[in-house]
Amino acid sequence: MNMVKADLLASIRSSPDLPSPNEFARRVIRLTQDDKVSYALLEETIRVDPAFVARLIKLANSAWQGSGGRPVVSVKGALQILGLPAIRNLALGFSLLSGYRKGPCPQFDYQGFWSRSLALALAFQAISSRARAAPSDEAFSVGLLVNIGALALATVFPEPYGHILAQATLANKGKLAELEIARFGCHQWELGAELLTGWGLPKIYVDPVCFHQHPEADLSPVGSRPYVLTRGLALAATIADLLLDPASRTPEKVLELYRHGARVSLESAELVALGKQVATDWHEWANSFGLRTSTAFDFSWVEQVAADATLLSQSAPEDPASLRVLLVDDERSSRMYLKQVLQEAGYKVMEAENGRQALAAALENPPDIVVTDWVMPVMDGIDMIKQLRKTPTGAAQYILVITAQTDEDHLVQAFDAGTNDFIPKPVTPRVLLARLKAGARSIHLQRETEKNYRELQDIAAELSESNRRLQEMSVTDVLTGCPNRRYALERLQQEWSGSTRRQHPLSCLVVDIDWFKEINDLYGHDRGDQVLRQVSETLRAGVRTQDVVCRVGGDEFWVICPDADRVAAAACGQRLCDAINKLAIDAGDKRCGISVGVAQRSESMADPQSLINAADHNLYQAKREGRGRVK
């Protein structure tokens, strides 16, 4: 990463023109950050700005928010429908968007900038919430601010930055970043990251801003939150490009979309659905901010392109400069002539005098295309082609045979030997180059197909890795890290079958925290969560390695004890009770402990659920008899 020069940062930070939320927005944002804020106070604050009220009501009434047909006419009604995070987004967006619509740099498209930022914000919000990587309002703000470095450069250095913009269009981001580095010593996203750090954004959001244009430079472990946020932001930028810039709608862009999508576990259908939703939201929001949007773009197009793999392969033109031709002819003058024609057309040419020499040259330094005469001393063209086709590199080369005999028998013989095409004698430059062009196109297609195949393999590998993680997440309780109810039910069924097969005992404990509601009520939900984590850790530390502790809901845990009879399981339950008591968790005037119901599988039980029912019944007894005990 380039270092953002201190003097550049200082002059941007000290500029009075630097974009920042206005006082009204700051007040609304502050208020909405407090979950306990009264709607009356919020309403009073918002009323001060009639333009904001109008947009708020309009947005609440829009079909997107689904207000159910009854029109919203009051601020209060709008607040209730939209909820606090949306109000916060609206205040931030509205203040930035309405304050920086114009600026001193004529080459900078201020409207387009905000329209793209809005699309990016909505896309990143949707992606983060789908990947559970960031709260939706935080993701929105990060998306809205991701390109703030460019706005800052345009605002504070309108002239030199305008000059740079004139040289590179926004579509050519690579070029733009290069010019920015050459002039300012850093690119806009590095500068943006520095600015956001200064505004107090945490590193977890600043790094994605810095790296999202080159996610490979971010070395966070695959699947970690920073990894997902950086790739998610890259995906959001790709979606914004597709929505705003018709020139970006190419097969390569679709591949990029799929590549970023795979990294945040989004498959084709999900990507298209997400893109469609973002497009709808973007039109709504842009409307309510009075920003222009481009004509509607239907994300189904993406699926069509992806389905048509050949489109992906036809993307780049054939470039003779990258192709090597082996020219095989025993007649020196004819070889020199053809060589000159090929070189002038841009091909790199190697030569051989006969089939044997050609074979040696082709194996040592494989060409892309072989153009060979048929009749030659030592080894003729047809024998050479047959030998070449038997080698792994030769099998993939494009071969043309030059022949004076173009009757059916001769041509069939040439194609049987493995030639791709023939050139009739006398060879004219036009025909030679036309046939070579067809060959070059075929080579190019083949290479693209191989490249796409490799990319698809990479994507498939990444998808399978993220599916594995999703699978893991789907059986893990997020708060405590314990296996969840779904896992508990599957595991119990397995242990049940195992115990039937091996005729071994199986027991189960149902554990419920005592007075847990009091802890929530007295000290708040956060403290409640902390206690849940503490209890789950203590339970896990207190059981045998083969026992499995699962959080099956609220404050209830199951401990599955394979190979344990009722006596052993009850002893385990008592050990757990004692360990929790030692934690001395306070629940007001009571002591928080656990009650445990124990049951062992018996012949009369029909299925695992009967075992749980029996343990549950005993838990109920333990509660009734005063809690903090094993029954």
Ligand SMILES: Nc1nc2c(ncn2[C@@H]2O[C@H](COP(=O)(O)OP(=O)(O)OP(=O)(O)O)[C@@H](O)[C@H]2O)c(=O)[nH]1
């Ligand atoms: N903090 C927190 N509370 C939760 C969570 N899941 C459920 N709860 C709360 O846990 C409480 C469980 O209720 P009860 O089991 O009836 O409460 P209790 O005080 O333990 O009652 P006894 O079991 O009779 O001692 C409810 O108030 C739920 O709202 C959670 O993930 N975090």
